[in-house]
Amino acid sequence: xxxxxxxxxxxxxxxxxxxxxNAAKLRxxxxxxxxxxxxxxxxxxxxxxxxxxxxxxxxxxxxxPTAVWCAVxxxxxxxxxxxxxxARRRAYRRPRPx
Amino acid sequence: MRVGQRAKPGRVVARVILALLFCLxxxxxxxxxxxxxxxxxxxxPALLSASSPAPLKLIGDPVRYTSxxxxxxxxxxxxxxxxxxxxxxxxxGGREAIINVVGVGYYRHxxxxxNLSESFAREGIVVVNIGTxxxxxxxxxxxxxxxxxxxxxxxxxxxxVNPRHIGLLVICAGIxxxxxxxxxxxxxxxxxxxxVLAGYFDVAELLRNLGTRSxxxxxxxxxxxADSTPxxxxxxxxxxxxxxxxxxxxxxxxxxxxxxxxxxxxQQARLSPAAAAFYHLLEGDEPGSVDxxxxxxxxxxxxxxxxxxxxxxxxxxxxxxxxxHERNDTIVPFSQSLEFAGALERLHHPYTLAGYGIFSxxxxxxxxxxxxxxxxxxxxxxxxxxxxxxxx
Numbered sequence: 001x002x003x004x005x006x007x008x009x010x011x012x013x014x015x016x017x018x019x020x021x022n023a024a025k026l027r028x029x030x031x032x033x034x035x036x037x038x039x040x041x042x043x044x045x046x047x048x049x050x051x052x053x054x055x056x057x058x059x060x061x062x063x064x065p066t067a068v069w070c071a072v073x074x075x076x077x078x079x080x081x082x083x084x085x086x087a088r089r090r091a092y093r094r095p096r097p098x
Numbered sequence: 099m100r101v102g103q104r105a106k107p108g109r110v111v112a113r114v115i116l117a118l119l120f121c122l123x124x125x126x127x128x129x130x131x132x133x134x135x136x137x138x139x140x141x142x143p144a145l146l147s148a149s150s151p152a153p154l155k156l157i158g159d160p161v162r163y164t165s166x167x168x169x170x171x172x173x174x175x176x177x178x179x180x181x182x183x184x185x186x187x188x189x190x191g192g193r194e195a196i197i198n199v200v201g202v203g204y205y206r207h208x209x210x211x212x213n214l215s216e217s218f219a220r221e222g223i224v225v226v227n228i229g230t231x232x233x234x235x236x237x238x239x240x241x242x243x244x245x246x247x248x249x250x251x252x253x254x255x256x257x258x259v260n261p262r263h264i265g266l267l268v269i270c271a272g273i274x275x276x277x278x279x280x281x282x283x284x285x286x287x288x289x290x291x292x293x294v295l296a297g298y299f300d301v302a303e304l305l306r307n308l309g310t311r312s313x314x315x316x317x318x319x320x321x322x323x324a325d326s327t328p329x330x331x332x333x334x335x336x337x338x339x340x341x342x343x344x345x346x347x348x349x350x351x352x353x354x355x356x357x358x359x360x361x362x363x364x365q366q367a368r369l370s371p372a373a374a375a376f377y378h379l380l381e382g383d384e385p386g387s388v389d390x391x392x393x394x395x396x397x398x399x400x401x402x403x404x405x406x407x408x409x410x411x412x413x414x415x416x417x418x419x420x421x422x423h424e425r426n427d428t429i430v431p432f433s434q435s436l437e438f439a440g441a442l443e444r445l446h447h448p449y450t451l452a453g454y455g456i457f458s459x460x461x462x463x464x465x466x467x468x469x470x471x472x473x474x475x476x477x478x479x480x481x482x483x484x485x486x487x488x489x490x
Contacts, residue, residue: 024112059187069123
């Protein structure tokens with residue numbers, strides 16, 4: 001019961017941080033449609049992973065602050081990384097002039 | 099953002115909040131001081147409200163309680179162990195353990211003591227409450243130091259405990275066994291800290307406080323009202339050095355929880371000069387003759403007073419000492435902690451001293467005013483942070 005409750009709490013926390021990231025316009029310009037949902041999802045997922053990582057390495061008490069800083073880092077870096085990676089893939093697939 | 103385009107205030111605020119959350123999260127989880135602050139933030143409400151608040155129950159570890167009895171040459175030692183039920187996390191490498199030397203009149207089922215122990219255990223700290231027959235019988239015993247040393251050695255090998263992160267939390271008369279143990283060559287270099295709540299420094303000086311019903315604060319003599327507990331405890335502690343008749347008379351004169359009428363002249367006449375001097379010091383009926391009465395104590399009594407005083411071993415203690423004391427304490431006068439702090443200062447020994455109004459001796463006062471919370475809360479927060487920093 002407790003793991004499920006903690007997971008839900010961290011998912012909620014991550015979504016809040018994702019919402020803040022949307023308000024801070026941290027998502028790439030290319031993600032015009034539904035990009036905000038992706039940022040929310042990234043925040044939730046990274047907070048969940050950070051929470052369990054913090055619980056495993058530091059103990060349950062410190063899982064919360066770990067979830068927070070991981071989520072902030074996630075919403076700040078991952079969208080840019082994903083966008084950069086997508087652009088790089090598109091550039092690679094584009095036919096080159098002979 | 100294009101050149102010339104102004105950042106919207108909402109966007110800036112959101113970015114600042116995210117930056118602050120990131121810094122706070124890193125500080126509270128990655129920096130040892132931050133982890134101690136995180137723990138204190140959760141423990142402070144638990145200690146002030148004398149019950150575990152919901153956040154601590156949700157965030158903290160589940161608690162496992164075990165009871166154990168150690169055999170020592172001085173008799174059994176009863177241990178109540180509260181520890182997190184989860185395995186110790188790899189960072190910072192083993193749990194902190196706090197050996198709680200509760201002192202005389204130790205009541206194992208006291209709700210505030212259980213709350214204190216469980217709250218620390220929820221925060222990942224192993225707490226051991228020590229009880230000995232002498233403590234249960236309101237007798238201060240130097241021999242109980244063996245119980246503390248044995249418990250310390252047990253904790254050094256306790257699963258999940260980091261042997262370098264074991265400290266002593268001392269309550270009132272627990273200071274005698276705790277200070278003697280902290281000065282014991284077997285463990286003195288490994289004690290992480292000693293946190294003392296309402297402890298005394300010099301039992302002879304405590305008798306002087308009782309004899310004059312006064313204390314000296316910053317050079318000023320102030321009247322001091324003594325509770326019946328120190329009278330009862332000292333009467334029982336010294337009774338082994340008295341004849342059965344003297345012991346019965348003096349213990350009868352100072353019961354626990356009430357004030358009996360003074361001994362009659364006929365009863366006083368049955369006391370030896372040393373016992374009579376001791377009686378008058380406890381009764382406080384000869385404030386002008388305190389020096390004479392102290393001098394009239396038997397050599398055995400004087401030796402006992404020295405043996406029970408942390409003053410006699412202060413130079414051999416290595417661990418930092420954190421003194422906490424209620425300013426209006428009626429069981430041990432605040433001046434004892436001031437004297438303790440003064441001696442530590444002269445020795446250049448690491449220490450802190452904080453005076454409180456938030457406790458009644460060692461129990462949390464109910465119906466505290468906001469001013470009291472604001473004034474004493476930060477001091478208590480700092481004290482808890484120091485205690486939990488050893489293992490954070």
